[in-house]
Amino acid sequence: MEQVILVDEQDSPCGVMEKMQAHEEAKLHRAFSVFIFDLDGKMLLQQRALTKYHSGGLWTNACCSHPRPDEATPAAASRRLREELGFETPIQKIFDFTYKAEFDNGLTEHEFDHVFVGLYHDAMQLNPDEVADTAYLSMDEIAKALTNTPEQYTAWFHIAFPKVANWYQANFQAYLTQQLS
Numbered sequence: 001m002e003q004v005i006l007v008d009e010q011d012s013p014c015g016v017m018e019k020m021q022a023h024e025e026a027k028l029h030r031a032f033s034v035f036i037f038d039l040d041g042k043m044l045l046q047q048r049a050l051t052k053y054h055s056g057g058l059w060t061n062a063c064c065s066h067p068r069p070d071e072a073t074p075a076a077a078s079r080r081l082r083e084e085l086g087f088e089t090p091i092q093k094i095f096d097f098t099y100k101a102e103f104d105n106g107l108t109e110h111e112f113d114h115v116f117v118g119l120y121h122d123a124m125q126l127n128p129d130e131v132a133d134t135a136y137l138s139m140d141e142i143a144k145a146l147t148n149t150p151e152q153y154t155a156w157f158h159i160a161f162p163k164v165a166n167w168y169q170a171n172f173q174a175y176l177t178q179q180l181s
Helices: 019-024 073-085 139-148 155-180
Strands: 003-007 013-018 029-037 043-048 059-061 063-065 091-102 108-119 131-137
Touching (some): 029 073, 029 155, 059 155, 073 091, 073 108, 131 139, 139 155
Antiparallel strands (some): 003 013, 043 131, 091 108
8 A cells, every 4th residue: 555645835744644545635745746858958758657547648747756654755756767767867856836636536636746857868668557658848849738738738747847947947058067067
């Protein structure tokens, strides 16, 4: 039984709960989202497997999930990159935010989301239980797609992308230079 870390609005732990119960009861819990870029500055998107418990078939950031109790959030983010996409790369936290999104199946994501970025531009081994497809798109292509076909993207990606785009505009070139030196 997979558990999530319940947190308050400051991300202080206040208990644990079975993952599906937390989503059924809309309990605030710790999560992470990883955004991966290639050397040209294109963002890696994944299409969630059709069998996911919510948002199946929708496009989103490279990966996202929940740290386990007693697991550091950066370690959990790295673990999920390996489990979902089959690669490892250094990641760096850039910000966090809280959001709440209700789904048609009665589940609610209410998450304190830690956002990480990394660089990767090599082969991947996709886990078909998690990922249906991947694509690298420019920030402009993603912004247009979110406007033209918003229903094809996850709820949290709509919220996180503008924040990541702001970071990208202000910091990506310096981040790229730092990572390549």
